[in-house]
Amino acid sequence: MVRAGLTPDRLVRAGAELADEVGFDQVTVSALARRFDVKVASLYSHLRNSRDLKTRIALLALEELADRAADALAGRAGKDALTAFANVYRDYAREHPGRYTAARHPLDPEAAAASAGGRHAQMTRAILRGYDLSEPDETHAVRLLGSVFHGYVSLESAGGFRHSAPDSQESWDRVLDALDALLRAWPRP
Amino acid sequence: MVRAGLTPDRLVRAGAELADEVGFDQVTVSALARRFDVKVASLYSHLRNSRDLKTRIALLALEELADRAADALAGRAGKDALTAFANVYRDYAREHPGRYTAARHPLDPEAAAASAGGRHAQMTRAILRGYDLSEPDETHAVRLLGSVFHGYVSLESAGGFRHSAPDSQESWDRVLDALDALLRAWPRP
DNA sequence: GAACGTACCTAATAGCTTTAGGCAAATTCC
DNA sequence: GGAATTTGCCTAAAGCTATTAGGTACGTTC
DSSP states (O other): OOOOOOOHHHHHHHHHHHHHHHOGGGOOHHHHHHHTTOOGGGGGGTOSOHHHHHHHHHHHHHHHHHHHHHHHHTTOOHHHHHHHHHHHHHHHHHHOHHHHHHHTSOOOHHHHHHSTHHHHHHHHHHHHTTTTOOTTHHHHHHHHHHHHHHHHHHHHHTTTTTTSSSOHHHHHHHHHHHHHHHHHTOOOO | OOOOOOOHHHHHHHHHHHHHHHOGGGOOHHHHHHHTTOOGGGGGGTOSOHHHHHHHHHHHHHHHHHHHHHHHHTTOOHHHHHHHHHHHHHHHHHHOHHHHHHHTSOOOHHHHHHSTHHHHHHHHHHHHTTTTOOTTHHHHHHHHHHHHHHHHHHHHHTTTTTTSSSOHHHHHHHHHHHHHHHHHTOOOO
């Protein structure tokens, strides 16, 4: 019999594709085995278990997102950087809904520490350097931006804005305008 | 044999409690049957299937949230209303994490139409009446507020702000200050 | 007290997860 | 090049969840 050439990496990548096709929740070890035309038990030499698979897909998604964000930020500052960064999240969620869901998957502390989460936070801080905030306001703003981006993208992809006017794109643009204005005139206590 | 007295309502309520205890994802027809000390098949006279159970828990959570929000808004306006409303979401998520997750569960169009989703949107608009926005800006602001509240609460309960200073409570207060300031000085295009 | 409806049960099928142990292909070593 | 070893994928099996079909006995109604 010809070997399938399974590796943890190929499995995780295929798992990410599967997530985009059928949804992250539907990613199962069984479905992945079917995709490689291999028996289920064979995957357990490469993956600890089902949770391990999902964690690795989450880590992959976080890395991909951070890479895209880093590209988008290169050479930009101020509102330009803010917009480019925000669009990375929104576009990624649209192109890769399963991966985006994976990126929001709760990670245990070790996985979280090894994740690209820190890069995301650092990039957000880099954007805020274009505005005039100092600690602890910068941290509050980091949290606000994370909340808005995640919240908007998640509500939008759940269909929340689909059946009402105006267009979601218009709201997105205006929300980014508003955030820019807010960061320029951040209220001091 | 003594009958257990199952009804759809009791099952859904128990399912909501179960969600808060073990997480919404772990809510299964089997676990619910165990909780009533009844065979699994018995539940299928009261629930269509597992998805039906989860949908009903989601609808329950949305109603509870809307009820709390309506109470909180009574007699308030302006920033006072904004803060009270926002705290309803945050407090509910802390007290009832499983139900809160359920409330964010994707609903099919019929379920969504029958849900308290419309009440939530109307209440958000009521708050914005305390600020000077007119369409389409009011809708953009509705979407922004929904995004921030959902995003913040979801990142916070995923532990996102747990291991860094300053305290999440402080950021929450400052984020609400910032939103209030933003709504009072909403940028026109 | 008989007849009926219904609440819960047994039984069975099917899918996903995970572990244990086996064979054969690939790799290493002489 | 062939033997020894490693390792990749397999079969088998047990346990859990979901769901359906059909049966029994409880509670209600007349």
